[in-house]
Amino acid sequence: xxxxxxxxxxxxxxxxxxxxxxxxxxxxxxxxxxxxxxxxxxxxxxxxxxxxxxxxxxxxxxxxxxxxxxxxxxxxxxxxxxxxxxxxxxxxxxxxxxxxxxxxxxxxxxxxxxxxxxxxxxxxxxxxxxxx
Amino acid sequence: xxxxxxxxxxxxxxxxxxxxxxxxxxxxxxxxxxxxxxxxxxxxxxxxxxxxxxxxxxxxxxxxxxxxxxxxxxxxxxxxxxxxxxxxxxxxxxxxxxxxxx
Numbered sequence: 087x088x089x090x091x092x093x094x095x096x097x098x099x100x101x102x103x104x105x106x107x108x109x110x111x112x113x114x115x116x117x118x119x120x121x122x123x124x125x126x127x128x129x130x131x132x133x134x135x136x137x138x139x140x141x142x143x144x145x146x147x148x149x150x151x152x153x154x155x156x157x158x159x160x161x162x163x164x165x166x167x168x169x170x171x172x173x174x175x176x177x178x179x180x181x182x183x184x185x186x187x188x189x190x191x192x193x194x195x196x197x198x199x200x201x202x203x204x205x206x207x208x209x210x211x212x213x214x215x216x217x218x
Numbered sequence: 219x220x221x222x223x224x225x226x227x228x229x230x231x232x233x234x235x236x237x238x239x240x241x242x243x244x245x246x247x248x249x250x251x252x253x254x255x256x257x258x259x260x261x262x263x264x265x266x267x268x269x270x271x272x273x274x275x276x277x278x279x280x281x282x283x284x285x286x287x288x289x290x291x292x293x294x295x296x297x298x299x300x301x302x303x304x305x306x307x308x309x310x311x312x313x314x315x316x317x318x319x320x
Contacts, residue, residue: 094240095248098262115240116264122240124231142248145290146232148297166298168291169248197295197302199314206306206313213305 088163088186089113090179091132093141094121104176110183113137125150129161138163138191140179140198142170151195163191167198174202181207190214226269227276233287234276236269243280244287246273 089111092102102112113135115121120131125146132139141147144166154161165182167175182201191214200210227234227243234243241263249259256274260267277284303310 095242095245097240100262122230122235122238142245143242143291144298145287145294148294166295168295169252171252172254195298195301196305197298197310199299199317200302200306200310202314202317206310209306209309209313210302213307 087111087184088182088188088191089135089137090165090183091115091128091135091137091139093125093128093139093143093147095142096140096175097121098172098175100172101175101179105179105183108180108184110180111137112183129154133161136162136188138165138182138186138188140165140167142167144168148195155193160193162188163193164195165191165198165201166195170198178202185211186214187211224272224276226266226272234280234283236265236273239263239265239269241265243273243276244284246270247277247284250274 087110090105091113094115097114097116099114102114105112115128118131118135120127125143129139129150139147139161141164147164147166151164178198178201182198185207190211194214196210201207226237228237235241236246246259250256256267256270260270306313
């Protein structure tokens with residue numbers, strides 16, 4: 087399992103409750119004192135917590151990924167998506183959180199859609215584990 | 219005609235956000251477009267219902283500004299998708315066939 091850090095744009099207590107009920111470790115910005123901070127602070131906080139950052143603010147976080155890569159810094163992973171219903175966020179994040187390991191996702195960004203089926207999720211984990 | 223004034227919105231971190239929440243106007247619009255009721259958005263994110271309606275009004279008034287953000291996100295998401303597909307050996311579509319893609 088990998089801890090998840092929900093960026094402000096997806097920091098819904100409803101999502102967090104559902105994921106925690108599945109046994110996942112979930113961080114909300116408001117609970118760790120980072121709500122409303124710039125994206126770079128969210129990525130820093132998620133990294134300090136060893137948590138994979140979850141966001142639909144794709145443009146900004148891909149830029150940050152590149153900036154960190156250029157600085158030879160490694161974040162704890164990113165799961166990125168377009169807008170989804172609450173139900174789909176929960177379903178896909180539950181699968182991702184349960185199957186991924188911190189080692190597999192570290193430093194990588196992944197399209198959350200890859201966790202929309204069990205088969206895709208398993209293949210994703212195998213691939214990421216091979217690259218980590 | 220006077221310009222529309224917004225009580226709950228503020229330019230911050232390069233985009234327009236709801237005060238003290240970190241939630242961007244485009245985030246509110248996204249939740250609304252996938253079917254979340256304004257009341258549910260307000261409750262979920264701990265913001266006033268009026269702020270949700272204000273964000274939606276802003277989105278209506280400044281469609282061009284929001285479209286620019288969406289265009290940029292779409293380009294970035296394309297890269298994320300390609301990278302993910304590559305990791306799956308080009309099987310992303312096949313492995314996720316039939317699942318909802320907004």
